Amino acid sequence: MLKTEDPGVDRVVVSSSDGVRIASSNTIESLMEEDFRLTINDRVFTVKVPPQKKLTKEEMERLSGIRTLVSQLYESLNVEEHQLKKERELLAKMEELKVKLEPLEKV
Numbered sequence: 001m002l003k004t005e006d007p008g009v010d011r012v013v014v015s016s017s018d019g020v021r022i023a024s025s026n027t028i029e030s031l032m033e034e035d036f037r038l039t040i041n042d043r044v045f046t047v048k049v050p051p052q053k054k055l056t057k058e059e060m061e062r063l064s065g066i067r068t069l070v071s072q073l074y075e076s077l078n079v080e081e082h083q084l085k086k087e088r089e090l091l092a093k094m095e096e097l098k099v100k101l102e103p104l105e106k107v
Contacts, residue, residue: 002040008041009040009041010041011039011040011041012038012039012040013038013039014026014031014036014037014038014039015036015037015039016034016036016037017034017035017036017037017046019037022036032049032052033049034049035047035048035049036049
């Protein structure tokens with residue numbers, strides 16, 4: 001990702017603080033569990049991971065409830081948008097059919 005972002009980057013290596021290379025298939029989440037070294041071209045950067053606070057059961061339940069509400073809101077907004085789009089399409093088709101039927105009605 002860094003190479004596509006910055007064409008000046010030729011080589012990127014992520015390794016543990018012990019120097020063990022970390023595979024590119026590792027997730028960011030697993031990478032952020034402990035400090036690591038990031039080598040870009042020939043410069044080495046030490047990345048200190050901030051301490052992470054463990055969530056209590058109540059906090060996790062509250063976040064789960066919020067996540068559910070957000071997904072319901074997203075769904076309801078998209079349903080309305082989809083319905084409006086379909087309504088516009090149907091109205092346009094009705095107008096088109098009226099135009100085609102007009103000569104037949106005259107006959």
